[in-house]
Amino acid sequence: MHYLDHAATSPMTSPVINAMDAAFRVVGNPSSVHSAGRTARRLVEEAREAVAAAVGCHPAEVVFTSGGTEADNLAIKGLWLQQQARHPHRSRLLVSSVEHHAVLDSANWMAAGEGALLEQIPVDEFGVLRMDALSAMIERDPASVALISVMWANNEVGSLQPLAEVVALAAQYGIPVHSDAVQVIGAVPVDFRASGLAAMTVSAHKCGGPMGIGALVLQRDVTPIPVLHGGGQERDIRSGTIPMPLIVGMAAAFEGAVAELDSHCARISSLRDDLVARVLALEVGAALRGHPTRRLPGNAHFTFSGCEGDALLMLMDAGGVQVSTGSACSAGIPQASHVLLAMGLDAATARGALRFSLGRTSTMADVDAVVGLLPEVVERARKAGMINR
Template sequence: MSNQDQRPVYMDHAATTFTKPEVLAAMEPYFSRYFGNPSSLYRFAGEPRKGVEAARGQVAAALGATPGEIYFCAGGSEADNWAIKGVALANHKRGDHIVTTAIEHHAVLHTCEWLEKQGFSVTYLPVDKFGRVDPGEVEEAITGRTILVSVMAANNEIGTVQPIARIGKIARDRGVLFHTDAVQAVGAVPIDVDAMGIDLLSLSAHKFYGPKGIGALYVRRGSRLENLVHGGGQERGRRAGTENVPGIVGLGRAIELATADIEGHNRRLAAMRDRLIRGVLDAIPDSRLNGHPTERLANNANFSFRYVEGESILLMLDARGIAASTGSACSSASLEPSHVLLATGLPHEEAHGSLRLTLGDANSEEDVDYVLEVLPDVIGRLRQISPLTPPAGKKVQEAE
């Protein structure tokens, strides 16, 4: 099949998803027909207020929470900032120590770094070669000054799923609040905040076929949390700003759809993912799978290819109609590869040659076929021109 005949293949669902038609349909009335400010007292506020509260109930049901524990915000990054800064500022008289991991999203890591400048102490736990943190090391890191443990539910780059329930129990037994960045996990991993011992949880709608610019923070009732955004009495006085009613309604509908049949959805994605992984590793020498082989998100396939740069792979795939991403930060003016891959022990040169392919509802078996047709050729061409590729004779001699 020629590139002209092949429709574009989107395999970057971990970055963002499209908004489903059912979600758009739920949102549409709140742009024009029910446009009132839900925090006002007049009749125009009635329907918008109902829409917001219905969505709050949908989010709570998906997490095993109560509606009063759900607060809407602008997205996952704000929710992470609010959870970590909010706990730190509200509890600083009791303690000044936070425990997290080396592979968190930058919304967590940069927030922790900011708090260190304010006098807080942060322990960044290592992970194993698969990207998993040891719950025992979490327990050992907790001190009498620890006020928060923050461990992501599933990694956005390599897809590794963390033992959240075990960590939550440890934190609860030690009397420490537990936050999880579940931006990649909601809709992909069943979540029950009570059973998993979660006190705060961040999520973002555009990761599970909802609109961009809207997220939520779950806060267990009774948890001490300082406000992050000041200025008004919205969200029961916890988060200022006129409510994004269409976005909130879209978030509610999207999370309802995403959690309706997680097991069935994962079966379909995992079948394509596993075929993709086998095909890439079989067809391309000097390639490896990053992340845990089984405890990983059903849609995630992250590879490293020796002797090539991730940015070059992306550009050549894009020219063939395939959208993907890389752990290398070359395109963001940094020469450093992914902090996640380095934390797993991958050498710099291999971490630079990484590729993340994340499947979703936009994909079909034909898309997998096309990637398996194109990717080996792309890697082969790049290796031919790469100064890092060893001469063929030398390579054969080393292999012997």
């Protein structure tokens, strides 16, 4: 089997599994005041310190959530509502058009039911935010902007966003910026304090940690209106029993990912470059999507002319290579990716997308398998496409 879908989820590392195995054996709710509870609490706070060190923030700025999706929901809904409560004239919500659905759908929901004035910031042909467009949008009426959300790197085409420029521009007008950094932990250096962000979403399972745990990193004076109500855990920002073993696993994953960042990225990007060069040399109608150089080290994203991505995916899977089309299909119906459409591709071209995402366990044998399999897979997918037409 050749697993090349690390952007969907990456296998847990041995240190993570060992740390969690030990943590699962510790009994106690971290909010209980007896000694068992205090032991569990100590493990949570040590893990919080490790996560904070890995992303360059103060431990008090880490609010654990059930993952990236919840952190994005809390950021978009909670920060917009907080702004509204303090500054009722600030109702515009600016989000990039290539955000993950956790951001985009939260923003749409706020526009449909809460009165947020949603505007999508366009991207260029590489999926990179157009700073000229953002600048024009803000300058139209800076005092009406509640929040800007721009992801650190795109999960489909891998393009890195000009976040420093976004934050510098927003700072001129006192507008808070949120960034979904789910794909970048262990892939690019992340320093929350230096970034100037008001809020940042992270998730454990994309870098060797367990599924179902993540965090919203929040500057200390930034307090979103909670989305979940209950026991008042996590500074009353995120209620719910604190899942100590998952948090311990997340800390081990972040520590490992950050410690190995340089060597990992050098190895993975060279494997990826090899994969890209060899796929393009096959002359199977592949076009590389996303920014040619400023992209995630493990991401290679192509469209194949005349093919359906789903057919390619199934045929690759039958040949032992696991990849992704990059976008979710709704109710089993293949949809052209909103990211590729925002980049200006037509729907037919966009439906031929295939994302290869490399990670810690990837080797040259995986790349060889892709290159060996692709010509036949593309030919069969193209024929199937013609029959279905």
